[in-house]
Amino acid sequence: MTSSDLWDEATAQRYDDDAADMFGPQVLGPTVDFLARLAGAGPALELAIGTGRVGVPLAERGIPVTGIELSAPMVARLRQKVDEATLPVTVGDMATTTVPGYFTLVYLVFNTIGNLRTQQEQVECFRNAARHLRSGGRFVIELWVPPLRRFPPGQAGVPFDITARHLGFDTYDLATQQGTSHHYTTGDDGLIRYGASNFRYIWPAECDLMAQLAGLELEERVAGWDRSPFTSDSESHISVWCKP
Numbered sequence: 001m002t003s004s005d006l007w008d009e010a011t012a013q014r015y016d017d018d019a020a021d022m023f024g025p026q027v028l029g030p031t032v033d034f035l036a037r038l039a040g041a042g043p044a045l046e047l048a049i050g051t052g053r054v055g056v057p058l059a060e061r062g063i064p065v066t067g068i069e070l071s072a073p074m075v076a077r078l079r080q081k082v083d084e085a086t087l088p089v090t091v092g093d094m095a096t097t098t099v100p101g102y103f104t105l106v107y108l109v110f111n112t113i114g115n116l117r118t119q120q121e122q123v124e125c126f127r128n129a130a131r132h133l134r135s136g137g138r139f140v141i142e143l144w145v146p147p148l149r150r151f152p153p154g155q156a157g158v159p160f161d162i163t164a165r166h167l168g169f170d171t172y173d174l175a176t177q178q179g180t181s182h183h184y185t186t187g188d189d190g191l192i193r194y195g196a197s198n199f200r201y202i203w204p205a206e207c208d209l210m211a212q213l214a215g216l217e218l219e220e221r222v223a224g225w226d227r228s229p230f231t232s233d234s235e236s237h238i239s240v241w242c243k244p
């Protein structure tokens with residue numbers, strides 16, 4: 001049993017269009033370059049592989065990629081792009097599901113560790129990543145830094161996108177590190193659709209402690225796939241931990 005929201009058929013159908021910016025070469029190029037360099041000859045394991053946004057182009061570089069993914073509808077979308085023999089995926093929870101083999105690279109991108117909404121499950125996810133790594137292998141996470149500096153006392157939410165078609169804002173419970181992203185999207189038919197997703201936010205330091213509990217050592221932290229330096233103003237981080 002997982003605390004994650006289950007991504008349903010309708011969400012899976014829309015995913016590639018809704019996340020179109022994240023599929024662009026300006027994002028995917030540096031992402032896949034970064035991961036391919038760490039994977040070497042592979043194999044690589046993507047936790048929460050989704051519709052294969054990153055896993056498919058990484059596999060196209062000749063690196064064997066395996067996936068774990070909770071949502072069967074997301075995997076069905078991935079299967080429209082690549083077959084099971086080329087990119088095997090096990091449907092299950094990334095905190096507990098195991099797959100055969102040991103990997104040079106395990107990665108979990110696009111802020112998805114936050115989809116596990118308890119600290120215990122997030123720790124288990126780090127342990128599960130470590131369990132699948134060869135000695136010398138790396139676990140990579142892409143995660144935003146919680147933007148709590150934008151959240152003055154008494155304010156209920158923080159907007160992150162305000163356009164004619166989409167209003168997105170986050171609400172937080174600072175006591176429990178729980179958050180919800182709210183989306184109001186205007187469709188082509190003019191109707192406004194509401195969707196929400198829930199998460200548990202964590203700081204880089206808490207990630208490092210989870211990695212330590214899993215027997216992993218921090219090797220590198222940068223602000224983005226372009227390897228820009230991570231500073232106190234960075235809004236996200238790419239962190240790399242190594243299994244000794």
Ligand SMILES: C[S@@+](CC[C@H](N)C(=O)[O-])C[C@H]1O[C@@H](n2cnc3c(N)ncnc32)[C@H](O)[C@@H]1O
Binds near residue numbers: 005049
């Ligand atoms: C933002 S999408 C990222 C998908 C893909 N990694 C990408 O970068 O496009 C988050 C994905 O995490 C999956 N997910 C959420 N909780 C999960 C869990 N506990 N175990 C495995 N997958 C999970 C969702 O079903 C969804 O496919």
